[in-house]
Amino acid sequence: MTKTAARRTASxxxxxxxxxxxxxxxxxxxxxxxxxxxYGFLLGGLVCFxxxxxxxxxRALVIAFQKYTPGSPPEWVxxxxxxxxxxxxxxxxxxxxxxxxxxxALLIGFAVPFVLALVLNELRHAKAFxxxxxYLPVMIPPVVSALLWKWFYxxxxxxxxxxxxxxxxxxxxxxxxxxxALVSLVLVATWANMGGTVLIYLAALQSIPxxxxxxxxxxxxxxxxxxxxxxxxxxRFAMLMLMLLxxxxxxxxxxxxxxxxxxxxxxxxxxxxxxxxxxxxxxxDFGGACALSVMLLVLLGLFSAFYLWLTRSGGEDA
Numbered sequence: 001m002t003k004t005a006a007r008r009t010a011s012x013x014x015x016x017x018x019x020x021x022x023x024x025x026x027x028x029x030x031x032x033x034x035x036x037x038x039y040g041f042l043l044g045g046l047v048c049f050x051x052x053x054x055x056x057x058x059r060a061l062v063i064a065f066q067k068y069t070p071g072s073p074p075e076w077v078x079x080x081x082x083x084x085x086x087x088x089x090x091x092x093x094x095x096x097x098x099x100x101x102x103x104x105a106l107l108i109g110f111a112v113p114f115v116l117a118l119v120l121n122e123l124r125h126a127k128a129f130x131x132x133x134x135y136l137p138v139m140i141p142p143v144v145s146a147l148l149w150k151w152f153y154x155x156x157x158x159x160x161x162x163x164x165x166x167x168x169x170x171x172x173x174x175x176x177x178x179x180x181a182l183v184s185l186v187l188v189a190t191w192a193n194m195g196g197t198v199l200i201y202l203a204a205l206q207s208i209p210x211x212x213x214x215x216x217x218x219x220x221x222x223x224x225x226x227x228x229x230x231x232x233x234x235x236r237f238a239m240l241m242l243m244l245l246x247x248x249x250x251x252x253x254x255x256x257x258x259x260x261x262x263x264x265x266x267x268x269x270x271x272x273x274x275x276x277x278x279x280x281x282x283x284x285d286f287g288g289a290c291a292l293s294v295m296l297l298v299l300l301g302l303f304s305a306f307y308l309w310l311t312r313s314g315g316e317d318a
Contacts, residue, residue: 063287064293093270094272097271106243112190120198143259146259181264185257200242244304
């Protein structure tokens with residue numbers, strides 16, 4: 001091909017101009033417009049969260065330092081509300097009951113869901129049915145669940161004592177006895193709330209690679225050894241987070257003492273949250289109620305920060 005023909009061929013091929021990059025200002029405007037739309041969709045949720053979470057928390061912090069009575073102007077009293085709450089005879093009993101309830105809930109309500117999740121994970125048939133059965137108590141309204149258990153614990157014609165009589169075993173006072181009331185409430189709370197925990201554990205168990213169990217079996221590990229060396233390390237993060245959430249939730253127990261025992265017998269089931277309710281709605285002392293709420297908030301905040309720091313430090317060392 002001659003040079004003239006080559007030039008004719010090259011000139012016959014259409015040349016498309018390379019588009020110029022969009023100006024920097026245009027990209028920035030589009031990005032800002034996209035962010036504005038995203039925040040616009042979030043605005044409703046943020047407003048609701050601010051109105052029903054942030055504002056009440058800030059308002060309670062302010063009232064904790066005021067003498068507040070509905071219908072009269074608030075009066076600043078400094079730390080007088082905290083001092084009055086600290087000298088309340090029920091203050092020590094409420095914190096002691098709350099801490100004992102939390103400890104018992106961890107011993108019972110932390111181990112039982114994990115064992116149930118292990119059992120459900122090993123099932124080969126009717127998995128969906130048993131998952132629904134385990135999760136069913138969570139779908140029952142808490143007050144209805146508490147009323148159901150109140151009838152169950154009735155010392156006269158309650159189903160619990162009827163079952164014990166049928167088995168020729170001694171009956172119990174359950175929630176009517178000062179030494180058994182708190183343990184009875186722990187059983188109620190464990191039954192009512194373990195469904196969600198079981199499903200979270202089950203999801204964590206199903207994410208464990210099967211090759212790890214096969215390798216453990218080839219090494220001669222039995223069932224308990226597989227759970228100890230494979231299952232627990234692989235679900236460690238879920239266990240730690242659920243433990244933190246369970247401690248925070250059980251420290252705020254209210255429905256069961258309020259509906260089933262009313263704080264009795266002999267203040268054996270008065271918890272911190274139930275005492276806050278008494279200050280606010282029985283004593284009409286909103287300043288004392290908010291002061292006690294601030295104490296609980298500070299304690300849970302410090303504990304959560306320490307727990308997260310401790311678990312993070314342990315994970316980095318490992």
